[in-house]
Amino acid sequence: MNIKQIHIFIFLLIPTLFMAQSVNQLDKNGKRDGVWKKNFDNTNIVRYEGTFLHGKEIGLFKFYKSINKTAVLTATKQFNEKDNLAEVTYYASNGKVISKGIMNGKDNIGEWTIYHNSSTQVMTLEHYNNQGQLDGESMVYYSDGQLAEKRHFIKNKVQGKAIWYYENGNEMKIYHYENGLLHGEAKFYLAEGALEIEGQYKNDQKDGIWKYYKDGELSDEKDYTRYSKNPYNKKD
Template sequence: MKQLFFVLILLTGSSVSAQILNQFDSNGQRDGKWKKNFENTDVVRYEGTFSHGDEIGTFKFYKNVQGKPVLTATREFNPNNDTAKVTFLASNGKVVSEGLMMDKLYIGDWKYYHSSGTQVMTLEHYNNKGLLEGARFIYYPSGQIAEKSLYEHGKLNGNALWYAENGTVIKEYHYKMNTLHGAAKFFDEFGTILAEGNYLNDQKHGTWKYYENGELKEEKDFTVISKNPYKKSE
């Protein structure tokens, strides 16, 4: 009888503690387990744990799909710094993308996946200000690289390459802080040159050459002539 009474106390205590949600500490900071629903519904919007106002552990975020919660993202907070590992999910539970965030900023490496499988579609890197920095890669579903470009403080800067699925470079551009500026070349999927020339501030500039079967067929002059705004038109 005493054993039964003890078990009942344990079960009751567990039930009560499980229902203690959305509490504040003596300073008015959120503390302990929290769970919030979508407005005017009993569908959970997010759930997680606070420690005196700070998010700790793993938070789960949901969307309301016809009155049912569907997990759409998780945030796993690092106890040693202000970052969190974030994972975004499709409705079927498949990972869409994942990486680190600091508050609302993307930082560090981020991966995006093809919808048809687990193969990485895009790999990019963000600096501590949430701006793209360094190399950014895009891949075919086969895993072959499709595009490589370079970023500096959130802007395209340097060479950008596009590839056919057989690995052949089919396009080359050069950017200067988000502007096409420098040499450009175009090839077919076998690597045979199709055209080449230069850009100046997003415009074709100078002599452009066009090829057929690798042989020069035509040249066009796109020299950009700067206009003097103080010269009177004749």
């Protein structure tokens, strides 16, 4: 190697050394600052990579899992400098998006979307409050996009009318909830739309007269009043 080649080699090497030295640095207060990259213990397989600004995540972070000694992307988080909110996306091993939404620290907030494994069709659409609790409409869909379930949450507890649907769009069952407990009218339907069962719940137990239908006619009745009055003697 002649002197010219040595100078070229050193010129090319200096940026590389500088970049290597600038990774995983701390600021004067001991906080992570600049580009950080961490591997799984005792391996060269990257676990996460991203940029800090005096201890705060900014920009795009990538998180990986180790599969067959290879780093496979499992999640991304897009941070900003203003707050702790991050746009989060989770991935399957084949790169398909599993779910996405907003996180505040470890809490889901706002609208979250979960997808079916075999397609890009939405499976579940949920809403969270600023405390990370389910709050608002929660919708579940069949793989063809048909609505399968509709419930409403208030601070992680189901409230009000909840409906389940058959794949043909007909109602399957209807419940009413109060503070997370079954409470109120309940109805069950056959796939073609005929009423099959109806009755009432009280504090998560069947209560009063339940009616059972066959071929559109009342075929049986059961009285659950005695069971709802005794919390230690439940009956399905």
